[in-house]
Amino acid sequence: MTKNTQVIDFSMRKQPVQQRSKALVAALLDATARLLVTIGYIAITTNKVAEKAGVGIGSLYEYFPNKESLVAALIERNSMEIVKKIQLGMEQALQKPHEDALRFWLEKMVNALDERRDEVRVVIFEVPFLRQMPLLETMPKTLMNVAFSAHKRANDRVQFTYPKAAVYHLTSMVSAAIINMVVHPPQHIPRKILLDELTELILRAMEGASLGNPGIS
Amino acid sequence: MTKNTQVIDFSMRKQPVQQRSKALVAALLDATARLLVTIGYIAITTNKVAEKAGVGIGSLYEYFPNKESLVAALIERNSMEIVKKIQLGMEQALQKPHEDALRFWLEKMVNALDERRDEVRVVIFEVPFLRQMPLLETMPKTLMNVAFSAHKRANDRVQFTYPKAAVYHLTSMVSAAIINMVVHPPQHIPRKILLDELTELILRAMEGASLGNPGIS
């Protein structure tokens, strides 16, 4: 009845306009990223970030009201880059013949995430307010819309009993599989095989019939 | 080079032996659970937990060295209950005819998680050290072993190009799908349909051929 899950202030206090201040903010975000992967989210403090960035603590508070906004800004900056790459990969994939498209796109996504492996891991598993961020809240819905329209386009090939439910599950399953194979890869299984098998699983789930094995053996 | 991702002390300081102290510890864990779902993990403090439990702060520190150990103990206690139910469901499922077993087991798991919906959500998405807990670290591996031996038993029906990779992916995908449909269910889709479609997707992924539609329409 009292105050529930308090709302967090993610917004920056002001935007940097000159070059030096932009560089300062960038330095802060870079330091945040490095600290995230080295000491983990819990141990991060505003003072440590400022020190690591070689910046006065006062300067930090010129732009960020707290630790959360700092991490949030970093996530926004870097996940945007990843999202762009994934969208680009999608566009390229759509140019390919249908039986190669999925595998191609999966690989693009995995590679995009893999470039920031550690960061992705910490952000996904340690940042407690991730789901409260506007960006991350809408992301699954966007993904689902993309998946759903893709499904409609492929309507002649793919038929589900309950299309919306199928798209919903496929979205969460594919996201999970990809993130998992990047941040918690199994021992002794080459990535190529993981990608081949994942492609096969998804294609079978979607079409009910294998497209054949693109790999060896 | 300095100290990395600090190791967290999860262990209790001492075990309660008398009834009253056991009740006290239980009260602390219950209070922790209630606070987790009402104010979220970040906002929890040892003092708030003690107060909510109607217990002196000193008593709390008799048994728990810090906030993390408190939450960890709660997770251990409650996830054990869930795991038991899931294992029971698995045993029951294995009694069923093959084409009903999966659907049955999925439903059991979903129901087990759903009883503690909010708790599960907060624990999975807000507890930053979840992956550092011994229990949660081994859980995916256990799940994979179960899945793998189940696969071997069904060897005549299910064939994968790369069995280990397939089991690895299926494990992460099914876990994700189940957790997701409990903590972030889509609007306007009844649970029955979600379960039907998920069953169908997984069966197709595993067998390459639909077992037919168990639902209506």
Place this chain on the structure above:
DNA sequence: TCATAACCCGAGTAATTATTCGGATATACT
């Protein structure tokens, strides 16, 4: 070149949260 605005800073303080410790009470045991 001078005024104005943007920027940078860190010692010092406020606010929060963690944690102890000595003393009081309850239970177990002989």
Place this chain on the structure above:
DNA sequence: AGTATATCCGAATAATTACTCGGGTTATGA
């Protein structure tokens, strides 16, 4: 009944972390 042990407690203190504020520096642009 008496002693040892387990338990409970919370005011007081320590430790951590957040955050401000006044004063100095650098860019802008009229």
